[in-house]
Amino acid sequence: MSEIFVIVEHRLGEIRDITFEMLWKAGELAQKLSYTVTTIILGHELNSIVDNISDRADKIIIFDDERLKNFNADIYKEILSGLIEESKPTLTLIGNTSWGMELAPCLSVKTGLPLATDCIDIMFKDDKFIAQRQMFNGKIFSNVSFAESKECLLTIRSGVFPKDKIGDRQAEIIQKDFPLTDIPLKKNFIEFVETAAGDVDISQAELLVSVGRGIGEEENISLIKELAEALGGVVSCSRPIVDKNWLPKHLQVGTSGKSVSPKVYIAVGISGAFQHMSGASGAGIIIAVNKDPKAPIFRTADYGIVDDLFKIVPVLKEKVLELKKG
Amino acid sequence: MDIVVCVKRVPLTEEVDLVIDEQKKGIKKDQLAFILNDWDNYAIEEAIILKEKYGGTVVAITVGNEDDEEVLRRSLAMGADRAIRVEVSDISRFDSLGISKILSCVVKDLPCDLVFTGVLADDDNCGIVGIMMAENLNMNHANMVTAIEIEDGKARVTSELEGGLGEISLIDLPALITIQTGINEPRYVSILGIRKAAKKELKIMNLADLGISDEELSPKTIIEEVYLPPETEGAQMLTGDPDKIASDFIEILTKKGVME
Ligand SMILES: Cc1cc2nc3c(=O)[nH]c(=O)nc-3n(C[C@H](O)[C@H](O)[C@H](O)COP(=O)(O)OP(=O)(O)OC[C@H]3O[C@@H](n4cnc5c(N)ncnc54)[C@H](O)[C@@H]3O)c2cc1C
Ligand SMILES: Nc1ncnc2c1ncn2[C@@H]1O[C@H](COP(=O)(O)O)[C@@H](O)[C@H]1O
Numbered sequence: 001m002s003e004i005f006v007i008v009e010h011r012l013g014e015i016r017d018i019t020f021e022m023l024w025k026a027g028e029l030a031q032k033l034s035y036t037v038t039t040i041i042l043g044h045e046l047n048s049i050v051d052n053i054s055d056r057a058d059k060i061i062i063f064d065d066e067r068l069k070n071f072n073a074d075i076y077k078e079i080l081s082g083l084i085e086e087s088k089p090t091l092t093l094i095g096n097t098s099w100g101m102e103l104a105p106c107l108s109v110k111t112g113l114p115l116a117t118d119c120i121d122i123m124f125k126d127d128k129f130i131a132q133r134q135m136f137n138g139k140i141f142s143n144v145s146f147a148e149s150k151e152c153l154l155t156i157r158s159g160v161f162p163k164d165k166i167g168d169r170q171a172e173i174i175q176k177d178f179p180l181t182d183i184p185l186k187k188n189f190i191e192f193v194e195t196a197a198g199d200v201d202i203s204q205a206e207l208l209v210s211v212g213r214g215i216g217e218e219e220n221i222s223l224i225k226e227l228a229e230a231l232g233g234v235v236s237c238s239r240p241i242v243d244k245n246w247l248p249k250h251l252q253v254g255t256s257g258k259s260v261s262p263k264v265y266i267a268v269g270i271s272g273a274f275q276h277m278s279g280a281s282g283a284g285i286i287i288a289v290n291k292d293p294k295a296p297i298f299r300t301a302d303y304g305i306v307d308d309l310f311k312i313v314p315v316l317k318e319k320v321l322e323l324k325k326g
Numbered sequence: 327m328d329i330v331v332c333v334k335r336v337p338l339t340e341e342v343d344l345v346i347d348e349q350k351k352g353i354k355k356d357q358l359a360f361i362l363n364d365w366d367n368y369a370i371e372e373a374i375i376l377k378e379k380y381g382g383t384v385v386a387i388t389v390g391n392e393d394d395e396e397v398l399r400r401s402l403a404m405g406a407d408r409a410i411r412v413e414v415s416d417i418s419r420f421d422s423l424g425i426s427k428i429l430s431c432v433v434k435d436l437p438c439d440l441v442f443t444g445v446l447a448d449d450d451n452c453g454i455v456g457i458m459m460a461e462n463l464n465m466n467h468a469n470m471v472t473a474i475e476i477e478d479g480k481a482r483v484t485s486e487l488e489g490g491l492g493e494i495s496l497i498d499l500p501a502l503i504t505i506q507t508g509i510n511e512p513r514y515v516s517i518l519g520i521r522k523a524a525k526k527e528l529k530i531m532n533l534a535d536l537g538i539s540d541e542e543l544s545p546k547t548i549i550e551e552v553y554l555p556p557e558t559e560g561a562q563m564l565t566g567d568p569d570k571i572a573s574d575f576i577e578i579l580t581k582k583g584v585m586e
Contacts, residue, residue, distance in 0.1 A: 102469035105457035114546035186466040196490030243508030304561035319572035
C-alpha cells in the first residue's frame with residue numbers, strides 16, 4: 001500500500017504545530033486514497049511527543065539517540081534518505097520552517113526526488129499529485145507537478161491546514177537504532193538565543209497600529225506613533241522596518257517575530273505576506289491601509305482603505321483627537 | 327576570505343496588475359521594473375563587510391540573460407571584485423535544481439571559503455537554490471543566517487528560527503550560507519558608482535563552457551499552470567472622502583470596544 005511520510009518537527013521537547021497540520025493533510029489524503037500515514041521522529045527522550053501523535057498515524061518510526069538531541073540537517077538527511085530508499089513513500093511532508101527549508105533541499109538532491117516548497121495544498125488529479133503554491137509574494141498561484149517520479153518531497157506552509165485530528169488511527173511503534181557509523185559533524189550546535197527581547201509586549205496589546213515598508217522613510221514612523229497614541233494603542237511593525245533598524249525586533253509581528261491577538265489590528269503600508277499575517281491571525285479584526293488595491297492583505301483583512309497612507313493617516317488621527325476632545 | 331555570492335534579478339510587483347502569459351506558465355514581464363533580489367542585496371553587503379575585515383575577493387554570479395547583468399553591475403559597484411554571468415536566454419526552462427547545478431558548476435572551479443545566496447528569491451519564492459548547491463558541492467551549510475563571525479577557520483553563525491528564537495552554531499569552512507534580510511545595512515549605490523564599476527571584469531560563460539548537458543538540467547518539477555489568486559470575500563472597503571472614511575473607521579473601533 002502507498003505510504004505518506006510526515007517528518008515530525010519538535011523543539012525543546014515540544015511538538016511544533018506544523019507537525020499536526022501536516023498530519024491533518026496526510027490523514028485527509030490517506031483517507032481519500034487508501035494510503036497509510038507514517039511519521040518519523042528523530043530526537044532524544046521522545047515519549048511525550050510520541051504519545052501526542054500516536055492516534056494520528058499508522059506507523060511511528062522513532063530514532064531516539066543522544067546524538068539527535070539537536071536538529072542537524074545533515075544527520076536528518078542521512079537517516080531519512082535511507083528510510084525513503086527503503087520504503088519509497090509516495091509523498092514525504094516536511095514543514096516549510098527554518099529547519100525544514102534546510103533539510104528538504106539537501107534531502108531532495110541526496111535522494112534524487114523532486115521537491116516543491118512552501119505548498120499551501122496538495123491535490124490528486126488525473127492520477128498524479130499536484131502541489132499548489134504561491135509566487136510573487138502571493139500575487140500569483142501556481143500548480144506544480146513532478147516529472148517521471150512516482151515519489152516526491154513537499155514542504156508545507158505553516159498555518160494552512162487545521163491542527164485537528166482526522167480519522168482514527170492507532171500507530172504501530174517502531175524503534176530504530178541510530179544507523180550512522182560516521183556522523184558528518186559539519187556543523188555544531190552551540191545554543192539557542194532569544195533575539196526579540198524588549199520592554200513592550202505587543203502580544204498583550206488590545207489595539208495595535210502596525211507599520212510596514214510603505215512608510216518609506218524612518219522619520220515618517222512618527223506619523224504612525226501619533227496615530228497609535230491618539231487611539232491609545234501600541235505600535236508594531238513588519239519585518240523590513242526591523243531589518244532597517246527603524247524599530248526594535250520585539251515590535252515585529254510575524255513568523256520570525258511575535259504572534260499577537262489584539263481586538264483590532266491596523267496595518268498601514270503592509271502588503272500582507274503570509275509570514276507577516278500568520279503573526280496577526282489572532283486579531284479580532286484587521287483594518288488595512290494600502291494604496292495598492294491588489295495588495296494581498298485585502299484578501300485577509302476585514303476592512304480595507306485603499307489610499308495613500310500619507311493622505312489618510314493624518315485625517316484619521318485628527319478625527320480621533322477631535323472626538324476625544326468631545 | 328574568498329567569497330562567492332549568487333545574485334538574481336527579480337521583477338518589482340508592488341502596485342502592478344500582474345498578467346498571466348499565454349502559455350499560463352508565468353507572468354508577462356515586459357512592462358515590469360526589475361531590481362536585485364532583496365535577500366541577495368544583503369548577501370553582497372555581507373560579503374563585502376567580511377572582505378573589508380579579512381581581505382580576499384568577492385565574486386558575484388548570476389544565471390540569466392543580458393538584462394540580468396544589471397544586478398552584477400550593481401554588485402560590482404557595491405564592492406565585488408568580479409562578476410560572472412552564465413548565459414541562459416530563457417531561465418524558465420529550468421527548475422531550482424537546474425539553477426543550483428549551473429551555479430554549482432561555476433563555484434566548484436573558484437577559490438572560495440564562503441558561498442552566499444539569499445534565503446529566497448522574490449519571484450518564485452522557492453527558497454531552494456542555496457542549500458541544493460551546498461549538497462551538490464558537498465559543502466557545509468547554514469540556513470537563514472542573521473549573523474556571521476569568523477573565528478579560526480570556522481564561521482559562528484546565527485540561524486533564525488520561528489518566534490524570535492535564534493540558533494547559534496559553528497561550521498567549518500568552506501561553507502554555503504543562505505543570508506536572511508536584516509543581517510546588515512546594505513550600502514547605497516549611486517549611478518556614478520555603477521558607471522565607475524564598469525571597468526571591473528564581467529565574464530560571460532555558457533552552459534557548454536561549463537560542460538553541462540541539457541539533459542542534466544531537465545526539470546524535475548513542472549509548473550502546470552499559474553493563475554491569479556482565487557477570489558475570496560476579501561475586506562470590506564471603506565470608501566468616500568477622507569472624512570467619511572475616518573468616521574467609518576472610528577465607528578468600527580467603537581464597536582470593537584477599543585475607543586472610549
Ligand atoms: C523566513 C522568513 C521569515 C519572515 N518573517 C517575517 C515576519 O516575522 N514578519 C514580517 O512582517 N515579515 C516576515 N518576512 C518577510 C515577508 O516575507 C515580507 O517580505 C514582509 O512581511 C513585507 O513587509 P511589508 O508588507 O512591510 O513590505 P512590502 O511587502 O514591501 O509592502 C509594502 C506595502 O506598502 C504599500 N505602500 C507603499 N507606499 C504606500 C503609501 N504611500 N500608502 C499606502 N500604502 C503604501 C505597498 O502597496 C505595499 O503593499 C519573513 C520572510 C521570510 C523568508
Ligand atoms: N538565476 C539565478 N542566478 C543566481 N543566483 C540565483 C538564481 N536563482 C536563485 N539564485 C540564488 O538562490 C537564492 C534562492 O532562490 P530560490 O531558491 O529561487 O528562492 C537567491 O536568493 C539567489 O541567491
